[in-house]
Amino acid sequence: xxxxxxxxxxxxxxxxxxxxxxxxxxxxxxxxxxxxxxxxxxxxxxxxxxxxxxxxxxxxxxxxxxxxxxxxxxxxxxxxxxxxxxxxxxxxxxxxxxxxxxxxxxxxxxxxxxxxxxxxxxxxxxxxxxxxxxxxxxxxxxxxxxxxxxxxxxxxxxxxxxxxxxxxxxxxxxxxxxxxxxxxxxxxxxxxxxxxxxxxxxxxxxxxxxxxxxxxxxxxxxxxxxxxxxxxxxxxxxxxxxxxxxxxxxxxxxxxxxxxxxxxxxxxxx
Amino acid sequence: xxxxxxxxxxxxxxxxxxxxxxxxxxxxxxxxxxxxxxxxxxxxxxxxxxxxxxxxxxxxxxxxxxxxxxxxxxxxxxxxxxxxxxxxxxxxxxxxxxxxxxxxxxxxxxxxxxxxxxxxxxxxxxxxxxxxxxxxxxxxxxxxxxxxxxxxxxxxxxxxxxxxxxxxxxxxxxxxxxxxxxxxxxxxxxxxxxxxxxxxxxxxxxxxxxxxxxxxxxxxxxxxxxxxxxxxxxxxxxxxxxxxxxxxxxxxxxxxxxxxxxxxxxxxxxxxxxxxxxxxxx
Numbered sequence: 001x002x003x004x005x006x007x008x009x010x011x012x013x014x015x016x017x018x019x020x021x022x023x024x025x026x027x028x029x030x031x032x033x034x035x036x037x038x039x040x041x042x043x044x045x046x047x048x049x050x051x052x053x054x055x056x057x058x059x060x061x062x063x064x065x066x067x068x069x070x071x072x073x074x075x076x077x078x079x080x081x082x083x084x085x086x087x088x089x090x091x092x093x094x095x096x097x098x099x100x101x102x103x104x105x106x107x108x109x110x111x112x113x114x115x116x117x118x119x120x121x122x123x124x125x126x127x128x129x130x131x132x133x134x135x136x137x138x139x140x141x142x143x144x145x146x147x148x149x150x151x152x153x154x155x156x157x158x159x160x161x162x163x164x165x166x167x168x169x170x171x172x173x174x175x176x177x178x179x180x181x182x183x184x185x186x187x188x189x190x191x192x193x194x195x196x197x198x199x200x201x202x203x204x205x206x207x208x209x210x211x212x213x214x215x216x217x218x219x220x221x222x223x224x225x226x227x228x229x230x231x232x233x234x235x236x237x238x239x240x241x242x243x244x245x246x247x248x249x250x251x252x253x254x255x256x257x258x259x260x261x262x263x264x265x266x267x268x269x270x
Numbered sequence: 271x272x273x274x275x276x277x278x279x280x281x282x283x284x285x286x287x288x289x290x291x292x293x294x295x296x297x298x299x300x301x302x303x304x305x306x307x308x309x310x311x312x313x314x315x316x317x318x319x320x321x322x323x324x325x326x327x328x329x330x331x332x333x334x335x336x337x338x339x340x341x342x343x344x345x346x347x348x349x350x351x352x353x354x355x356x357x358x359x360x361x362x363x364x365x366x367x368x369x370x371x372x373x374x375x376x377x378x379x380x381x382x383x384x385x386x387x388x389x390x391x392x393x394x395x396x397x398x399x400x401x402x403x404x405x406x407x408x409x410x411x412x413x414x415x416x417x418x419x420x421x422x423x424x425x426x427x428x429x430x431x432x433x434x435x436x437x438x439x440x441x442x443x444x445x446x447x448x449x450x451x452x453x454x455x456x457x458x459x460x461x462x463x464x465x466x467x468x469x470x471x472x473x474x475x476x477x478x479x480x481x482x483x484x485x486x487x488x489x490x491x492x493x494x495x496x497x498x499x500x501x502x503x504x505x506x507x508x509x510x511x512x513x514x515x516x517x518x519x520x521x522x523x524x525x526x527x528x529x530x531x532x533x534x535x536x537x538x539x540x541x542x543x544x545x546x547x548x549x550x551x552x
Contacts, residue, residue, distance in 0.1 A: 042308070046383040046390045055393040058400055069485035076480060077487045085325055142324055142496060144480050146388065148317035149326040150496050229481045263389040269481030270396060 056265070063267040070269075072197055076228035079140045079152050084211055088153040090218035091145055093190065096182035096238055104181070109222040114206070118177075118243035121168030128208065128222050134158040137205050145232040146264070155226050157207035161200040163242075169196070173244035177251060178225055178236040184258060192236040193248050193256040193266075194227055203228040206239065231268040233259045286536035292418065293533055295409040302402040303510065305394060306471075308382035310507060311375070312391030318363075318375025320504055324495030332501070335375040337364040345371070403472050410464065422451060423461055429454030445524060456520075463513055467506050474503035 045051045096102075104112045109128050116124040138156040145151075164176070176199040180190035198204060204227050208215055215221040220237025227234050234257070248254065253261025260266045288296075319331035334350045335358070347363025349356045359365075365377035378384035382394055413419040429436075436455040439445070445453075452460065476482045477490050477499035493499045521529045531537065 043383045043385070046387065046394070052390070052393060055397040058393075058397040061400065062396060066479065066481040066485065070481050071485075074484040075487075076484045077490065079324065083324060089326075089328065142480075144478070144496060146316070146392075148313065148500060149319075149321075149328070150324065152325045229484045231480065259389075265389075265392070265396075270476075270479035 052263075059265045059267050062270050066269050067197070070229065072200075073202060074229075076141055076203055079142065081140060081154070083152050084140060084154055085151045088143070088210060088219055089145075089149070089151050090216075091147075091232060093182035093184050093237065094218040096217075098181055098183055098189075101181040101238060105217070105221070112222055112240075114223060114239060115241040116163060116167040116244075117241065118245055119170040119173035120164075120244050121170060122166070124163070124167050126163075131158060131206070131208060131223065135162065137203075139203055139205070139226075139228070141203070141226070141228045143232055143235070146259075146268070154211050155205060155207040156209040156212075157205045157223070157226070159202065160204045160206055160225075161202070163206065164196075164199065164244075167244075169244055172246050175245050175248055175256070177243045177245055177248055177256075178239055179241040179243065180236050181238040181240050188252065188258065188261075190236060190238070190258045191252060192225065192234055192258070193245075193251075194225075194230075194234070198227055198229065201227070201229065229269055233257070233264060234268045285539040287532050287539050288536055289416075289418070290536065291409065291412050291416070293536060295405060295412075296533055298405055299402070299409075302398055302405065303514075305382065305398045306402055307507060307511065308380060309391045309394035309398070310503075312381040312383065312386075313388060313395060314504065315375040315381060315386060316388040316391075320501045321497040322494065322501060323497055326497055333504075335363040337373040345373075347373075399472075399475065406468050406472070413464065423457050423464070425454050425457050425461075429457065433458065443523070445520075459513060459516070463510065467509050467513070470506045471503065471510070474499045474506060478503065 113125045113127055114131065116126075135158065136156050137159050138154060140152065140154045143151045143153060160176075173196065175193045175195055177193045178191060180192075182190050184190050194204070204225070206223050207220075207226050208223050210216060210219050215224060220239075223239045224237040225235045225239065245251070248256045252258070255261045256266045257264070318335040319326070319328075320333040321327055321331050331350070332352055335347070336350075337345050337347050339345050345359075345364055346357055347359040347361065347365060349358040349362045360371075361377055362375065364371055364373055366372045366374075372386070374386060381391070383390055413423065425433075433454050436453060440455060473489065474493060477486075477493050478496060483490050483496065490496060490499065493502060528537070
């Protein structure tokens, strides 16, 4: 500390100021350090699996709290026909090129079947006309993409709960896995899963029609899932089969869905 | 008794200028808000356009950031706000290190992570949302029951009446630190943040969740639909950023060292005779 001999009071003044100056330097250093750490470190933090795991803890909390608030049967808002969007924006696959899909589409899906298997008492294999003959629900709902945009459309199809009852779900089953015919960005086929509570929700349907017309190719022909309390990536298109399972660890990447295997949360209610 | 000076039993036991819960919440909230803002802009970048109503009319966003290619092949970032279009190359729409520019809404230096990574932005945002909302709720409860709200934040009758003059004084950069407390305009902005902007961030955020919409459809109706909720979320976030900038400027203009130190250590409540000036050594 530099000495100044003019007067005692001056000296204490100076000392006090120096003490403050060093504290100030310390604080400034801390602030600059924290800022640098913040800017440079955030990307590194985002790449750490431990950090991702920790952040992912909120997913379970979100699921529990939101399920509690909405209840098992709380309905997603439905809209008047005047609010239907003229073109329903498609996302993900819009024109699947898989050989099997092209063949089935060429024949207007006459040879296509929806299978229901796994932990069921009566495995099913249903044609499009058989599905169309079943009691159906029509709903005008809002589709929320994880990217942030929304679109409103009218969907028609059998309620999934009815199909599950038809197949007779065994008590060991916990999840419904949806198999798709489209490959998104490479070899992996799209797939998704819901737990039984969301699968049995009254608005969870398998839609074969959009806005009164057969489901267009871009929106998932011949059949797609509508789970109206979930984000868009949950609603698998180009369905070929449904499997009832106790867990999905051994399916594809093991996270319960195509995007889930790529880091998205399995719970997509928020 | 509102706005009465604090009873001070002895000079040594004077009240802190900022009490511990205020200081703790202030700094934690700053941290939470920075993470929320940066991860929020990451999420925004996944679809950098805003709409009113329930669904997105892709032909008519009220705010949109995008890039266009000029006749000469050069790429420009543009921002369309209502009827106006601005060239925002380098910041909004098109930005990045020279030679590695990308089409993106907000630039990398303000998103978390810096590169486009929606799901990681969502993980950060939805985790810190709990911390932010939890700490905010605790602080509102504290402010209500400790008297902080009534004593330190609520405006006195004279302050309500003097707001016009306060605004003029601030515009002229004339600040008279109200002795032993906040001035009227200052109180009003703190109240606006604590009781309007922060709760609205939580409400508009929740209303973008399809499952929450099933739990409280009336709240979604009140906001005017999901895309309106998303727009309002962005607007209140912008308001908080503006508050932060003004707040930061006011700290710089009113003795930044003392202000930051007092918000860390608590400082001392000025006595009636104190000047309340910006004396750095005080």
